Amino acid sequence: MQNQKQLFDLPDEIHYLNGAYMSPNLKAVEQAGIDGVKRKTNPTSIKENDFFEPAEEVKNLFGELINASAQQIAFIPSASYGLMNAIRNVAVKNGQHAITVNEEFPSDHLTLRKFCKEHNADLKVIKPPRIIKGRTQAWTEKIISSINEETAVVVMSSIHWMEGLKFDLQAIGEKCRATNTYFIVDGTQSVGALPMDVEKFKIDALICASYKWLLGPYSTGLAYYSEKFNEGEPIEYSWMTRKDGHDFSKLTAYPEDFAGGAMRYNVGEFSNFIALPMIKSALEQILKWGPHNIQTYCFDLLRPLRSYLEEKNIEKDDDEFVSAHLYGLFVPENVNLSNLMDDLKAHDIHLSARGNVIRISPHVYNDSQNINALLEILAEHF
Numbered sequence: 001m002q003n004q005k006q007l008f009d010l011p012d013e014i015h016y017l018n019g020a021y022m023s024p025n026l027k028a029v030e031q032a033g034i035d036g037v038k039r040k041t042n043p044t045s046i047k048e049n050d051f052f053e054p055a056e057e058v059k060n061l062f063g064e065l066i067n068a069s070a071q072q073i074a075f076i077p078s079a080s081y082g083l084m085n086a087i088r089n090v091a092v093k094n095g096q097h098a099i100t101v102n103e104e105f106p107s108d109h110l111t112l113r114k115f116c117k118e119h120n121a122d123l124k125v126i127k128p129p130r131i132i133k134g135r136t137q138a139w140t141e142k143i144i145s146s147i148n149e150e151t152a153v154v155v156m157s158s159i160h161w162m163e164g165l166k167f168d169l170q171a172i173g174e175k176c177r178a179t180n181t182y183f184i185v186d187g188t189q190s191v192g193a194l195p196m197d198v199e200k201f202k203i204d205a206l207i208c209a210s211y212k213w214l215l216g217p218y219s220t221g222l223a224y225y226s227e228k229f230n231e232g233e234p235i236e237y238s239w240m241t242r243k244d245g246h247d248f249s250k251l252t253a254y255p256e257d258f259a260g261g262a263m264r265y266n267v268g269e270f271s272n273f274i275a276l277p278m279i280k281s282a283l284e285q286i287l288k289w290g291p292h293n294i295q296t297y298c299f300d301l302l303r304p305l306r307s308y309l310e311e312k313n314i315e316k317d318d319d320e321f322v323s324a325h326l327y328g329l330f331v332p333e334n335v336n337l338s339n340l341m342d343d344l345k346a347h348d349i350h351l352s353a354r355g356n357v358i359r360i361s362p363h364v365y366n367d368s369q370n371i372n373a374l375l376e377i378l379a380e381h382f
Helices: 028-040 051-064 077-088 106-119 135-146 168-179 247-254 276-287 291-301 305-309 336-346 367-380
Strands: 075-076 097-101 122-126 149-157 182-186 204-211 221-225 327-330 352-353 357-361
Touching: 028 276, 051 075, 051 221, 051 276, 075 077, 077 106, 077 149, 077 182, 077 221, 097 106, 097 135, 097 168, 106 122, 106 149, 122 135, 135 149, 149 168, 149 352, 149 357, 168 182, 204 247, 291 305, 305 327, 305 357, 336 367
Parallel strands: 097 122, 097 149, 149 182, 182 204
Antiparallel strands: 075 221, 204 221, 327 357, 352 357
16 A cells, blocks of 8 residues: 555644544545535525435445444444443343452443442453563453453453554454453444454454544444344434335334344444535545455555664564554553653654553554654654
């Protein structure tokens, strides 16, 4: 894959390596949003089928991206909303516990904490080993060994949102399936930039905010709910999620039956005439590129960074266990992180710090100049 900066509108003078914080708009996504805003200027352009058909198109595209049936996909306003839809429908027995990982994203952790409080269940937080090299495999093994028949649910991100570590989702999913444990994954920090297969990984619910690696707008997202959830209790009771909701002549018949699959879990007013065209445009471009190609592009882009870390004897995990689109660099103890971040900002190099890790999160709009600019500043501090 070649550099794709021409499809974005990022200023030439900045080095934006912060996709894990928020993606920039594709030009096509921006235009789709503008066109969506203009549609309501003349509401006669919005037909009854526009409340449902564009949503089905997006569901099909997202289903292709994650290897799922479009029928099992729902629209959500946020990851926390999607997580709550799933967790409130997890079956739990007396004495069971829940599992998450250390320093998980707050929405995931807090949702699971509420679940445990309501069901008088223990929350087990699996901490990583105190090593850098071999960290991902050892951490995955600790997670898997902690899952048993008394585990009601595992909630975790598809990669660690701070460190970029690629957990073995397939092995974790297989253990969950073998122990009848629900496997709920927050895919916000990888889906769109890293291949995802809900069938292969035996994921029961996959939750994704769209404003990061799906290249979509804020306050919008997509979720996959497996057939396990098809008779569950949704957060909302919208008319649009009902079996005959698409037939406006039957609205005052107040149909109670939900439409099939995951339709019941849609947020109200899911046919957002601004956001849906934006998501559709973003998904079409992501599928055209292919997440595997995005990952390969980012991996090649970061070769100079990995070489630099080796020269400086800065320990890191093996490349195969760290995502290329979100690379967590552990800052050495002798480096003042605050001064480093100030220096990066002063040179228009944009990335995030989380704990003692700086997240270097490139995409196909980045090039070697961005990485070289980063390395020049790192060389002054490391």
